[in-house]
Amino acid sequence: KQEVTQIPAALSVPEGENLVLNCSFTDSAIYNLQWFRQDPGKGLTSLLLIQSSQREQTSGRLNASLDKSSGRSTLYIAASQPGDSATYLCAVRLAGGGNKLTFGTGTQLKVEL
Amino acid sequence: GAGVSQSPRYKVAKRGQDVALRCDPISGHVSLFWYQQALGQGPEFLTYFQNEAQLDKSGLPSDRFFAERPEGSVSTLKIQRTQQEDSAVYLCASSPLRGQATEAFFGQGTRLTVV
Numbered sequence: 001k002q003e004v005t006q007i008p009a010a011l012s013v014p015e016g017e018n019l020v021l022n023c024s025f026t027d028s029a030i031y032n033l034q035w036f037r038q039d040p041g042k043g044l045t046s047l048l049l050i051q052s053s054q055r056e057q058t059s060g061r062l063n064a065s066l067d068k069s070s071g072r073s074t075l076y077i078a079a080s081q082p083g084d085s086a087t088y089l090c091a092v093r094l095a096g097g098g099n100k101l102t103f104g105t106g107t108q109l110k111v112e113l
Numbered sequence: 114g115a116g117v118s119q120s121p122r123y124k125v126a127k128r129g130q131d132v133a134l135r136c137d138p139i140s141g142h143v144s145l146f147w148y149q150q151a152l153g154q155g156p157e158f159l160t161y162f163q164n165e166a167q168l169d170k171s172g173l174p175s176d177r178f179f180a181e182r183p184e185g186s187v188s189t190l191k192i193q194r195t196q197q198e199d200s201a202v203y204l205c206a207s208s209p210l211r212g213q214a215t216e217a218f219f220g221q222g223t224r225l226t227v228v
Contacts, residue, residue, distance in 0.1 A: 044206075046218065046219075091155075099144055105155045
């Protein structure tokens, strides 16, 4: 059974700092990996989708990397802002496992002024 | 509409009551998913539809949970005889293509509280 772990569970940083969120998964036979943002009381907003054949994806201040063989992904946030405060979730789709996503428990990020 | 729409946003049910949660996916999206998110946890898969066909219901926790998508668009998740452990946020997501892993778009969820 695929298990997804995110470290750290919570993180508090001062505004302007660069930071890295970690995601690891036990079954490397994935189709793709997706990073989401969740604000309190809200649904999930997709940030980046990395296909299994890709090494990284970038969107603005966000960069996600994927090392499928080692079962790891990182989300790098540059020059963090208070508006980045949210819970960040990573999720994987297994190859041949249908379209369902297996999620980690998330990293709760707080960016302080 | 522009995104996935879920209703109601909040639902309080007495233990033993039946509830029905609605999901309106993005127009034209073939795939539809339901997830359950307990407090402080990541979402857990419940069930998956491709058009009107329910292709995977392996995540439904018990036979009290039932989902349908009769016309391949709107979906309803029904929970019979609700129990306290059913309290969670229920998220719906849709994707545009069938049989292909593409980006999933999520609704804002329905927060169910069973008292």
